[in-house]
Amino acid sequence: MSISDTISDVSEAPVAVWSQIDANSAKVSLSGIVNVYSLGGVWTQIRDAQDAWLKQGDIKAKTLTVDSATVGSLDGAGIAFLIAIEEAQINAGAKYELSGLDPRYQPLLKEFDPISNLFPVPAVKPKRSFVVSTGMAVQNLIDDTVGLITFTGHLFSDLVWSVRNPKQVRWGDFINAAVEAGIAALPIVGLVAFLIGVILSFQAAIGMQQFGAVSFVGPLAALGIVREMGPLITAILLAGRSSAAFAAEIGTMTVNSEVDALVSGGLSPIRFLVVPRVLAGILVAPILTLFADIVSIFSSMLTMLIYGIPFVNFYNGMLSAVDVEDILSGLLKATLFGVVVSAMGCLRGMQTGTGAAAVGISATRAVVSSIVMIVIVDGIFAFISYKTGF
Amino acid sequence: MDAQITPNNSPYAIDVQNLTVGYGSKVLMQNLNFTVNNGEIFVILGGSGCGKSSLLKNLFGLYQPLAGNVLIEGQNITTAIGAERQKIMTSFGVMYQQGALFGSMNLLDNVTLFMQEYTQLTQAQMDLLARCKLDLVGLLPYETYMPSEISGGMQKRAAIARAMALDPKILFLDEPSAGLDPITSADLDSTIQDLSKNLGITFVIVSHELASIYAIADKVIMLDKEAKGIIAEGDPKVLRDTSKDPRVHQFFNRIMSKDAA
Numbered sequence: 001m002s003i004s005d006t007i008s009d010v011s012e013a014p015v016a017v018w019s020q021i022d023a024n025s026a027k028v029s030l031s032g033i034v035n036v037y038s039l040g041g042v043w044t045q046i047r048d049a050q051d052a053w054l055k056q057g058d059i060k061a062k063t064l065t066v067d068s069a070t071v072g073s074l075d076g077a078g079i080a081f082l083i084a085i086e087e088a089q090i091n092a093g094a095k096y097e098l099s100g101l102d103p104r105y106q107p108l109l110k111e112f113d114p115i116s117n118l119f120p121v122p123a124v125k126p127k128r129s130f131v132v133s134t135g136m137a138v139q140n141l142i143d144d145t146v147g148l149i150t151f152t153g154h155l156f157s158d159l160v161w162s163v164r165n166p167k168q169v170r171w172g173d174f175i176n177a178a179v180e181a182g183i184a185a186l187p188i189v190g191l192v193a194f195l196i197g198v199i200l201s202f203q204a205a206i207g208m209q210q211f212g213a214v215s216f217v218g219p220l221a222a223l224g225i226v227r228e229m230g231p232l233i234t235a236i237l238l239a240g241r242s243s244a245a246f247a248a249e250i251g252t253m254t255v256n257s258e259v260d261a262l263v264s265g266g267l268s269p270i271r272f273l274v275v276p277r278v279l280a281g282i283l284v285a286p287i288l289t290l291f292a293d294i295v296s297i298f299s300s301m302l303t304m305l306i307y308g309i310p311f312v313n314f315y316n317g318m319l320s321a322v323d324v325e326d327i328l329s330g331l332l333k334a335t336l337f338g339v340v341v342s343a344m345g346c347l348r349g350m351q352t353g354t355g356a357a358a359v360g361i362s363a364t365r366a367v368v369s370s371i372v373m374i375v376i377v378d379g380i381f382a383f384i385s386y387k388t389g390f
Numbered sequence: 391m392d393a394q395i396t397p398n399n400s401p402y403a404i405d406v407q408n409l410t411v412g413y414g415s416k417v418l419m420q421n422l423n424f425t426v427n428n429g430e431i432f433v434i435l436g437g438s439g440c441g442k443s444s445l446l447k448n449l450f451g452l453y454q455p456l457a458g459n460v461l462i463e464g465q466n467i468t469t470a471i472g473a474e475r476q477k478i479m480t481s482f483g484v485m486y487q488q489g490a491l492f493g494s495m496n497l498l499d500n501v502t503l504f505m506q507e508y509t510q511l512t513q514a515q516m517d518l519l520a521r522c523k524l525d526l527v528g529l530l531p532y533e534t535y536m537p538s539e540i541s542g543g544m545q546k547r548a549a550i551a552r553a554m555a556l557d558p559k560i561l562f563l564d565e566p567s568a569g570l571d572p573i574t575s576a577d578l579d580s581t582i583q584d585l586s587k588n589l590g591i592t593f594v595i596v597s598h599e600l601a602s603i604y605a606i607a608d609k610v611i612m613l614d615k616e617a618k619g620i621i622a623e624g625d626p627k628v629l630r631d632t633s634k635d636p637r638v639h640q641f642f643n644r645i646m647s648k649d650a651a
Contacts, residue, residue: 035557036519038557040510043511043512044512073590074525074589075589076519076522076554077511077519080519080522083522084518108585112522118521120520208528237556368571
């Protein structure tokens, strides 16, 4: 058979034909090229006929003969077909005979002896009760929290070590990570910040216009941007871009046993892989935030022009509302976000299981955990700001 | 060879004509000419880094050769496109060096995947077929395991089972016995011989395992990095005992490079 016929064989004459001789004997005649393609459909027909025949009368007296004298060639699927017919006969308690099979196929048939191994009893999966499921979920949560605390401890001690031994920090990795997470993120941060500035100002202006207070939109938007929106947009973008990237990168290293190689070589994977990335996060998050603040305020200024507020008025209004302290507060928060986002990315990367799918799961978990942590840190920070006035 | 098993318009399973293998401007091998007969166990030998795996990937059309043609059962895989190419692709199976099993599927699903795409069998029939393949490589008890839950050697064997899913006429195996224990390796050799002898399957194997090569190979070609081509061709035992080429002699008799020099 040439390659071009391989798949089209299905449409040719059936390779197996069922014929019932009398009530207790039947025959399956095989002919031609019996392969994985030509058996499609035929297999089901023969087995259906066999099952219907086995259901009638006295099973023990029934004999099925498979005549394979005119078989042109038989492949692995053909052998599996013979096994399927035999198993159905034997299982029902009836008799089975195979005649005319080319002796060269015998060793292959013998390979599968005893054929009952090929028909395993499907295992029933035990159902988990609600209590067990809940318990396991709680246990997972506890394990995850313990993992987070342990990781934070290791990270903190290795960061302190890095401060004391700055020469041994992997600055090359740090620069790569900083460029990837920082400079490469400028366009997207700029775009999102610009649009957020426009949207914020428009929304505020629509409301304020009713009270004739459009001139207060500038100070309000600027304050909101430097204290909250700037750090938040930057952090969320970092979570989506860099946290996922860190998780995927370290996750792939974990899958390839590269992390194991570091450990067995006596190196701390946290010092080697996590510290440079967290330092990069600490550096780029406030810088990106400052950039986002500037772009956002500028876009807000442009928007307010439509409402007849000139740049100068906007600027003066902003100066009266925004202090250096507000900007610093926003940048400090951004720095914390930077630590959280990069550390979560690295942690999820280190927790990667095995296989390609595990890397994808880690990247997803990194983004989700980063965003959750951003919200938590933001909440704590808001509370501290309220209490201390910073 | 029984003509009924593989009647096709070419006397060879694989016919390699003036093949040049490389990447971009880097030529690994040039002007290779050899043929693989139907039902033969053909082994590609050579030192590490001489381009055996690259040659293999050129043979089954994964990479486009820099020059020359590869005919599989008389059909030119280098120029075939579309449906024609897909038909050629289903006529052989490939086992990659690292197994390359799909990590998100268990072993049974790994084997049935290609059947689902190309055949009209029912799921139960495909499962039985897949179990037969897994049984041949001794992995029947592991059908529900994920690739990450089994050892590297088992992954390789599962990959052979997957390569055999559609009962191809040709199997390309990239270092099948590397990393296997001697017993499993011998079992695998015997399975390969059975399949070759009884089903007429042609094997093209990249291997370093001398014991396995002597046991199963009908014909070997030996590649060399410096010569950028074939330096020996024929029966491995004959080459071992009669070859005058010091590189061939050294390889088959496991002589260290500094001793040979």
